[in-house]
Each structure stands twice: as structure tokens, then as C-alpha cells.
């Protein structure tokens with residue numbers, strides 16, 4: 001077998017395809033032939049220099065592939081399995097957070113594709129505890145939605161819905177925002193969506209979102225939301241926009257004693273009107289990735305739909321084009337690299 005593989009290396013400024021040594025697995029790891037990788041807002045924040053990481057780095061953390069080699073201590077049933085993986089590499093299973101099963105917050109954690117090499121390569125070595133088998137009915141491309149869908153579910157793990165929480169406003173209909181729309185509808189919430197793309201607003205409305213606001217055609221979004229909500233504001237407002245400028249609209253659109261939930265990793269210091277939050281006793285929540293099991297169940301059962309959400313596919317050698325397209329085209333939902 002070849003000992004060299006192709007990988008997309010980010011050097012702090014550019015993404016380049018290079019030939020590097022294929023990873024060598026330990027006794028407790030598997031070698032995965034990567035099949036598909038989704039690009040997400042975090043990848044873009046790194047690429048644009050907003051989110052500092054060690055370099056050189058192989059990006060990519062929403063991915064799927066097939067196990068082609070297993071370490072000595074791995075159960076042989078894993079061989080040839082189609083898998084995706086959580087991104088919490090290097091867990092110590094011993095710290096304060098690990099003892100409480102909060103693995104995303106482990107003090108030793110290194111996030112794949114952010115702190116250590118990720119999946120935009122032909123192969124990746126993975127610790128077996130990260131693995132989840134992909135249901136047969138999901139393609140490798142569809143399986144790249146498991147990680148962001150887990151992040152959408154985590155929104156409501158961290159922020160339980162209470163009896164007065166009837167209406168949610170979701171700013172930003174990227175892939176995460178659109179997945180959030182589906183999860184919010186499954187939770188029985190009335191949904192307002194805000195985005196600059198009519199195409200994305202149409203998708204959300206077809207799924208059942210109750211109100212759509214095109215931010216490019218609306219002079220004053222909070223006022224529009226107040227019109228819908230009896231002048232109160234939304235009970236829950238989620239920021240999935242990746243746009244720091246939208247955050248004060250997020251605050252103004254939330255009702256007094258309502259909930260704001262931040263999903264975007266802006267990678268920047270963001271000005272926000274904290275006085276308004278204090279005076280109106282608004283609670284701020286945040287969350288990152290979450291339970292893969294819930295995401296896999298959601299997709300396998302057909303309750304969550306991802307068909308039609310892959311807006312472009314590129315090959316590994318087209319990686320810079322893929323990132324530039326994701327950044328510049330507001331209709332892009334999910335860009336997938338097929339490897």
C-alpha cells in the first residue's frame with residue numbers, strides 16, 4: 001500500500017494540496033479512508049484568519065469514510081464499517097469534565113481539524129472511541145450532516161424548552177440554521193427564520209417554518225419580529241448567522257426574560273448591548289457539538305431531512321475554489337468535498 005497520501009494543508013494563509021506521509025495507527029486506533037468532508041463556518045473562520053490554530057494543519061471535521069485498517073486492540077467487526085467520528089480527540093477520561101461525561105470540554109481535548117489534523121485528506125487515523133457507524137440508508141455525503149445535526153440537537157440539550165417558550169427566531173440559514181429549523185419544528189415550536197437568501201428561506205418555509213424574513217429586504221428586523229409576536233419579541237432567539245453584525249438584532253428581537261442562544265463561532269470579539277440584556281433579564285445560552293446518537297436516529301428515522309441541502313460538491317484538488325465559493329455565494333448551504 002502507498003505510504004503517501006494527498007491532504008489539504010492550511011499554512012496560515014493558503015490551502016494547498018500536498019503529499020504527506022499517511023498516518024500510522026496505534027493499537028487503539030483505526031485507519032479511515034475518507035470519502036466525504038463538509039466545510040463549515042468554523043473552517044471558514046480559520047481560513048479567513050479569524051480563528052487562530054496551529055499550522056500547518058489539515059482542516060475538516062464533518063466527515064465520513066470507511067475503516068480499512070484496525071489496531072491490534074480493536075474489535076475486528078469494525079473493519080470495512082462505514083463511519084463518521086466525533087471530533088474530541090486526545091480525551092484523558094480523567095478530568096473534571098470527563099468524569100461528568102462532558103467530553104467536548106475535556107481539558108486535554110484536541111479538536112480534529114481545529115487543534116490537530118482533520119479529515120481533508122485521503123486517510124485519517126482515529127481513536128476508536130470517536131467512531132459511530134453510519135446507517136446503510138445514508139450516503140457518505142449525507143453522513144457529513146451528522147456532526148452539525150448533533151450540534152443542532154445540543155441547542156435544546158443545553159437550553160431546555162419551558163412552558164412559555166412557544167416561538168423561536170433563527171438568524172442565519174446556513175446548514176446549521178436549517179438543521180435547527182427542523183429540530184425546532186420537531187420540538188413543536190413556532191419558527192421565524194431570518195436570512196439573506198430567498199432560496200434558503202423557501203426551503204425552511206417548505207419544511208414548515210411559519211414566518212420568513214429576508215434580512216436584505218427588511219429595514220428593521222426586530223420590529224418585524226415584534227409585529228409577529230404581539231409586540232413582545234421571540235421567546236427564544238438563536239444566532240446561527242456567523243455574522244457579528246446581526247447580534248444586536250438578535251438581542252433586540254428577544255422578548256424580555258426570553259432566551260438568546262449563540263451557535264456561531266465568530267472567532268472575533270463582538271460588540272453587543274449587554275445593558276439591554278441585563279435590564280430586560282434575558283438569559284444567554286451557548287452550545288457546541290452534541291449527541292451523535294440523537295443525530296443518527298433523527299436521520300435514520302427520516303424525521304430530519306438533508307436531501308437537497310448539499311449545494312455543491314468539489315474534489316480535494318479544488319479545495320480553495322470550494323472555500324471561496326462557500327464564502328462568496330449566499331445561496332450555498334453545504335459544500336461537500338468528495339475524496
Ligand SMILES: [Zn+2]
Pocket residue numbers: 091092093094095096097098099105106107108109
Ligand atoms: Zn478529560
